[in-house]
Amino acid sequence: xxxxxxxxxxxxxxxxxxxxxxxxxxxxxxxxxxxxxxxxxxxxxxxxxxxxxxxxxxxxxxxxxxxxxxxxxxxxxxxxxxxxxxxxxxxxxxxxxxxxxxxxxxxxxxxxxxxxxxxxxxxxxxxxxxxxxxxxxxxxxxxxxxxxxxxxxxxxxxxxxxxxxxxxxxxxxxxxxxxxxxxxxxxxxxxxxxxxxxxxxxxxxxxxxxxxxxxxxxxxxxxxxxxxxxxxxxxxxxxxxxxxxxxxxxxxxxxxxxxxxxxxxxxxxxxxxxxxxxxxxxxx
Amino acid sequence: xxxxxxxxxxxxxxxxxxxxxxxxxxxxxxxxxxxxxxxxxxxxxxxxxxxxxxxxxxxxxxxxxxxxxxxxxxxxxxxxxxxxxxxxxxxxxxxxxxxxxxxxxxxxxxxxxxxxxxxxxxxxxxxxxxxxxxxxxxxxxxxxxxxxxxxxxxxxxxxxxxxxxxxxxxxxxxxxxxxxxxxxxxxxxxxxxxxxxxxxxxxxxxxxxxxxxxxxxxxxxxxxxxxxxxxxxxxxxxxxxxxxxxxxxxxxxxxxxxxxxxxxxxxxxxxxxxxxxxxxxxxxxxxxxxxxxxxxxxxxxxxxxxxxxxxxxxxxxxxxxxxxxxxxxxxxxxxxxxxxxxxxxxxxxxxxxxxxxxxxxxxxxxxxxxxxxxxxxxxxxxxxxxxxxxxxxxxxxxxxxxxxxxxxxxxxxxxxxxxxxxxxxxxxxxxxxxxxxxx
Numbered sequence: 001x002x003x004x005x006x007x008x009x010x011x012x013x014x015x016x017x018x019x020x021x022x023x024x025x026x027x028x029x030x031x032x033x034x035x036x037x038x039x040x041x042x043x044x045x046x047x048x049x050x051x052x053x054x055x056x057x058x059x060x061x062x063x064x065x066x067x068x069x070x071x072x073x074x075x076x077x078x079x080x081x082x083x084x085x086x087x088x089x090x091x092x093x094x095x096x097x098x099x100x101x102x103x104x105x106x107x108x109x110x111x112x113x114x115x116x117x118x119x120x121x122x123x124x125x126x127x128x129x130x131x132x133x134x135x136x137x138x139x140x141x142x143x144x145x146x147x148x149x150x151x152x153x154x155x156x157x158x159x160x161x162x163x164x165x166x167x168x169x170x171x172x173x174x175x176x177x178x179x180x181x182x183x184x185x186x187x188x189x190x191x192x193x194x195x196x197x198x199x200x201x202x203x204x205x206x207x208x209x210x211x212x213x214x215x216x217x218x219x220x221x222x223x224x225x226x227x228x229x230x231x232x233x234x235x236x237x238x239x240x241x242x243x244x245x246x247x248x249x250x251x252x253x254x255x256x257x258x259x260x261x262x263x264x265x266x267x268x269x270x271x272x273x274x275x276x277x278x279x280x281x282x283x284x
Numbered sequence: 285x286x287x288x289x290x291x292x293x294x295x296x297x298x299x300x301x302x303x304x305x306x307x308x309x310x311x312x313x314x315x316x317x318x319x320x321x322x323x324x325x326x327x328x329x330x331x332x333x334x335x336x337x338x339x340x341x342x343x344x345x346x347x348x349x350x351x352x353x354x355x356x357x358x359x360x361x362x363x364x365x366x367x368x369x370x371x372x373x374x375x376x377x378x379x380x381x382x383x384x385x386x387x388x389x390x391x392x393x394x395x396x397x398x399x400x401x402x403x404x405x406x407x408x409x410x411x412x413x414x415x416x417x418x419x420x421x422x423x424x425x426x427x428x429x430x431x432x433x434x435x436x437x438x439x440x441x442x443x444x445x446x447x448x449x450x451x452x453x454x455x456x457x458x459x460x461x462x463x464x465x466x467x468x469x470x471x472x473x474x475x476x477x478x479x480x481x482x483x484x485x486x487x488x489x490x491x492x493x494x495x496x497x498x499x500x501x502x503x504x505x506x507x508x509x510x511x512x513x514x515x516x517x518x519x520x521x522x523x524x525x526x527x528x529x530x531x532x533x534x535x536x537x538x539x540x541x542x543x544x545x546x547x548x549x550x551x552x553x554x555x556x557x558x559x560x561x562x563x564x565x566x567x568x569x570x571x572x573x574x575x576x577x578x579x580x581x582x583x584x585x586x587x588x589x590x591x592x593x594x595x596x597x598x599x600x601x602x603x604x605x606x607x608x609x610x611x612x613x614x615x616x617x618x619x620x621x622x623x624x625x626x627x628x629x630x631x632x633x634x635x636x637x638x639x640x641x642x643x644x645x646x647x648x649x650x651x652x653x654x655x656x657x658x659x660x661x662x663x664x665x666x667x668x669x670x671x672x673x674x675x676x677x678x679x680x681x682x683x684x685x686x687x688x689x690x691x692x693x694x695x696x697x698x699x700x701x702x703x704x705x706x707x708x709x710x711x712x713x714x715x716x717x718x719x720x721x722x723x
Binding site for chain 1: 302303304305306307308309331332333334335336337338340341342343346349350353354355356357359396400404405408414415416417418420424427428431432434435438445446447448449450452453455460461540625699710
């Protein structure tokens with residue numbers, strides 16, 4: 001289709017946010033060397049953080065940042081999905097619920113009244129959830145924040161219609177390739193590198209600390225095995241190991257089960273609230 | 285997204301349901317009846333994320349990682365206020381070289397944030413474009429230079445912290461890794477180029493036509509005897525407040541307003557609104573500006589207008605760009621790696637509190653630490669919370685100047701005024717403890 005489309009017909013791109021820090025959409029503006037050629041290839045029709053020109057769609061590509069976190073988000077994401085051909089979630093909030101998903105283990109009413117003197121003015125859902133719990137997602141970029149190199153790869157793939165080439169392996173592999181000395185073996189620093197999806201370039205081990213899992217669990221990650229090792233080798237209390245998993249992607253399995261099992265987040269309950277996948281979960 | 289309707293002969297409503305070119309989700313609403321402003325509101329509808337609850341039970345180093353996520357544009361600021369607060373409580377004396385690197389880190393963030401705001405969020409208002417990207421169609425070399433300047437700041441943060449957004453290396457006691465001299469030297473040329481363009485930027489923005497505006501706010505910022513304020517100094521105001529950086533609560537408090545997901549801040553003395561950010565710093569700490577930045581400020585002729593015309597904050601931001609580039613170069617030239625990047629420390633129970641200067645202004649953190657070294661409670665007061673009252677006060681001032689314009693032009697002008705504050709709404713929408721109630 002569209003074989004006669006003029007060269008000028010660039011894909012219409014939107015960039016929207018839900019609950020988030022704006023860092024992932026900022027990564028697009030941080031493509032300082034590529035930004036002006038990106039707009040040669042894509043028509044950015046809606047990107048409120050960067051432009052006063054607005055469009056309600058339709059979108060050929062929609063980048064979605066942030067987690068579903070308040071009642072209005074439930075309808076909004078479904079509506080956006082209807083107007084979008086290719087929906088791409090960007091970052092740990094959109095792909096895993098983000099750091100704010102730590103409230104999923106806690107008592108939402110207590111959180112609200114713990115922060116606001118008048119909690120009745122505040123509308124938010126009991127759980128912060130990833131976009132894919134609500135609508136079909138066509139592609140995702142992980143990370144807190146996303147990696148600019150992966151973003152460029154995705155954009156390039158979109159211009160040609162091929163699949164993006166994103167490495168599917170653990171952070172450990174990145175360390176080995178870069179010749180980074182293992183922080184866990186050499187210094188006994190707890191590190192989630194072996195259960196975490198690569199993409200960051202193994203930044204934390206390169207900077208002398210353990211990976212904290214911001215790109216989320218990789219498929220088939222043996223989190224239970226790592227947990228046993230950390231508990232035995234380091235003689236660490238359960239809750240301390242739990243806190244390692246209780247970070248920016250805690251709500252994705254198998255990190256979620258580890259947090260539920262080991263503790264490490266403020267709770268009051270034994271598991272995440274409403275721990276079944278639903279598009280209507282949570283209460284105002 | 286803007287609507288401007290004439291409801292009756294004598295009532296006008298200026299409304300923007302979703303502000304653009306600001307960080308996060310906010311709105312503005314102004315109602316005028318018979319020439320009198322009856323409502324002026326800067327609303328914040330960004331979803332709350334409850335950070336002050338999320339950090340309870342966590343260790344200081346975990347908090348440094350977590351609070352960065354309040355804001356993708358100024359994560360360094362959150363890491364700086366938190367780490368300095370903990371180091372103050374634990375009585376940690378970081379290596380002088382580590383301290384210099386902290387300043388360098390802040391220089392990088394100020395450069396990236398200010399360059400973004402000046403050229404991509406604010407300048408389009410003055411030059412008549414919907415965005416910085418659209419501006420590139422007619423001003424490509426200018427936008428390319430701005431991008432290079434922004435990149436130089438981001439690169440600086442990445443050299444020190446691994447990546448520009450949510451860097452990983454700040455720890456209580458210093459850094460998990462300190463850069464080698466060569467890594468910093470390699471970046472020097474980019475900073476020298478950035479300094480030249482930042483100086484040019486002051487001239488460019490000083491040449492913009494500033495809408496009429498006259499109100500001198502109360503300014504609040506950190507002030508240090510020998511340094512331009514980043515992470516150290518005392519909290520001072522233009523009317524005599526003078527506090528330790530840990531003592532913000534002695535003079536200020538937060539309160540909740542219906543219709544906003546952000547808490548507002550005000551001074552306890554009943555004088556209400558105050559202004560934090562570049563205009564406040566340039567006004568209160570002009571003597572500590574780098575000589576090159578001071579020279580650029582003086583040459584611009586804006587030292588006085590910055591005090592009374594909110595639209596001119598773009599010049600203050602540009603002057604600080606010059607400062608950040610110039611100081612970054614000086615720090616790199618004098619840099620010797622610390623003997624150890626991190627000094628050992630011991631937790632102790634008590635209150636850890638500190639204020640530093642985020643790109644948008646004073647950022648105060650306060651944590652109660654228990655015997656086990658965990659956070660018991662937290663309070664985080666970002667600059668935009670503190671500026672909300674001033675923004676609404678200034679909407680009234682600005683409104684008087686726009687009543688003769690068309691509805692569309694007037695609405696746009698009011699948006700421009702709000703953008704002058706560089707509001708960071710993701711920051712403001714947070715969530716504190718409830719020690720402060722409406723009196």
